[in-house]
Amino acid sequence: MNQTIELKIKQHYVAEIANGYPLILKEAAEPLDETLDEGALFKIVRPNGKYVATGYYGKQNKGIGWVLTRNPQQEIDQDFFQGKIKSALQLRDEFFEDDDTTAFRVFNGEGDGIGGLTIDFFDGFYMLSFYSEGIYSFRNLIIEALKETVNYRGIYEKKRFNTNGQYVEQDDYVEGEVGQFPIIIKENGVNYAVDLNDGAMTGIFLDQRNVRLSLRENYSDGKTVLNTFSYTGAFSVAAALGGAYETTSVDLAKRSLPKTIEQFSVNGIDYEQHQIKVMNVFDYFQYAARHNMKFDVVVLDPPSFARTKKMTFSTSKDYPKLLKDALAITAPKGIIIASTNNASFDMKKFKSFIDKAFKESNQRYKILEQHQLPEDFVTPEDYPEFNYLKVCIIQLLK
Template sequence: MADKDVIMTKIMELHVKTSEIKKYKNGFPLITKDAIKSTDALVNEGDIFHLLDNNRQFIAKGYYGKQNKGFGWVLTGKKEERIDFRFFAGRIETAVNKRQSLYTDPNTNAFRIFNGEGDGIGGLTIDYFDGFYLINWYSEGIYAFKEYVIRSLDVLGQYKGIYQKKRFNTNGQYIDDDDFVKGERGEFPIIVKENGMNYAVYLNDGAMVGIFLDQRDVRKAIRDKYANGRNVLNTFSYTGAFSVAAAVGGAAKTTSVDLAKRSKAKTIEQFSVNGIDFEQQDIIVMDVFDYFKYAKRKNLKFDLVILDPPSFARTKKHTFSTSKDYPALIKDTIGITEKNGLIVASTNNAAFGMKRFKGFINKAFREMNIPYKIVEEFTLPEDFKTQQNYPQGDYLKVVIVRKQK
């Protein structure tokens, strides 16, 4: 790539609507269509723009990159700061320095080293997996700075290899091409450690790698505090990461349910790399909503139920949206949860906050006329840095609830 400083001789000007000026002056990072008077000046993704107020006074500088959230991200409030290699290297080095305790943790070698706008560059995340870096690009705009980001990782020191995921087609989905960038190609799966537990990870096999790093604290809590002796149901189980944590924590038995056919083999693999006999666990390929009906017919009850559904899902029989359907999901769960049993309710939907999410839980228990108690709450772990002026960035909400009757 040619040097962006040479390419970008002209800086675009975006005029902020009067009602939105204060928000951007206070550091709001996301450029939304509703906030800008006109987006006509935006032509090539990766172009740099200045945000201006009604008097054409400078507010902030950012880049144009379309994704499902908006049109780009603010990068700096300093007019003279250049968006060049030094800028990217500085932001990435600062982020890595904040995570030194994780780099030196003997029990964990998989974590996030750069979390988008929380670390100063929206649309970009970088994860670390036992010597490998995985870059997630969320728009063509941020991908235009690819060489700066890769050079920044080179400056940090030794690594085994770099992989990438392009998540910027028109639907914000993953673009399936060669994920390998440079260094050595991994022999997958690589077995990473998280709080002493093992997880098989694939950096070269589609959009998902096999584990969601943002749930690290929740998995630890399930293992250390909630699983021992319990009969555990893990719904929307993906590769069974929560089931592994429960089994390692002494669960009497785990049942993992997911509609995806490959989830069974993936879950077997995760149990196996932890030395757990998967044949002593139940791994079921089934629509979760059908499983609830099945469990009710068979009068199955669980001491601990884990709910971590996708924000939106459509199957042949069901359409599920967390914004509308989570209370009904909780009600289905209450019906198969033992008295004094626990429900781990989780969502990564950024469209609403913790208060509204707790409202979903309250609505479900109230309509079932069953008392409950909130035992513990989680948001994102420390490596998923967020920005105070952008609460939507703190998307993860997990509430552990005890059914009291």
């Protein structure tokens, strides 16, 4: 049984939480007892002691926990979690009925009412990701709730939180069928190989589904496509199936080579007709510029922060320079797919990075499309800051 304590919220933040804001900010609350265990339940009250909401203690980014309910009579038990999961599944009915897409998000944290928890579906397998010790303390209740709600082949979990100064990323089989990885899922009819028991990630970022579809259908036919920070080459596969003349995938991780070959192969594509480079993207930009290489389409989907022996990169500071490097090797009238998952700034700020890069490069441009999280990645309707994905598909005008 999780401990329950009273948490006083400063008056300035009361209306925000009462009206639906899901995150309990550190600065919003009175100081906590440092010996308090994550997972403790909060009875959140006004300075005068009047009830506002019930939440839990779980450190995640700038928050100390998440609101779970604004009903003072609501018990945080298996029935609570089961109800939240059922509601989330009902919102995804059309995804379960789509044979062309067999991997998607079925529970998206605060958007579905439980911050710190996501659940993804991979062709009958469910993968739970816990983003704090606090939400992990409810693990057994959540797993039992999931088992009571869905038919599953197998269940896996990921622990993705900081413990005693160490960032924990651990995969683990929970129960059901033991996956024979990679399993092959479909996304808009395209095959992708995924592994639920191989490090922090699975082999595909499900939130980019609509962007990959647009690349395949609208911008690839007969084109040369450069896919930077390419991971397992999912964008390259989409481009190749869209008729790209050639794709070039660039990523510093050594495993990107066999993983990209695998993604091409499960789609019957001859990977030897495409370029796969294991190297620093910024070094590749310099190499391509020296050799006067030009690409019709450039995909930029960097991590929010990266560090190498030579440099550090942060999207919040360095995205304009990244775009300028990409512009130098983009063909006239070419396309840049600029993307970031950094939640610390919004789409307006991201567009200012784009404008800055183009102005400093004396280039004109037009934004053809913009994307944020797809439909299965439900976010709180009144709080757009939780819609972290920002993608602009940009055309050079000369």
